[in-house]
Amino acid sequence: MSTILKLKKKKLQLDSLLASYNLFSTVYFPTRIMNHSSTAIDNIFLNNIITDFSIQSRPNGFSDRDPLLLMLNNIRLHIPTA
Secondary structure, eight states: HHHHHHHHHHHHHHHHHHHHEEEOEEEEEEEESSOOEOOOOOOOOOTTOOOOOOEEEESSSSSBBBEEEEEOOOOOOOOOOO
16 A cells, blocks of 8 residues: 555544544644645644634744644633623
């Protein structure tokens, strides 16, 4: 089996495991970019209740990995009353 197929199988296994806990990954773009390669090694996992969000890469030049910015929209917070 080729390396690419093995990696795809591992990704499917991870997605299946996350789904069993109602989680999903949100990053589908490279977060570490080098001269001859790029990889998506950083991720943010959300539960499947949160559907209104956006995520962006924010390159800053301080690291070989780009920071991620997660914006959650229409979130209702429960504030307990005294």
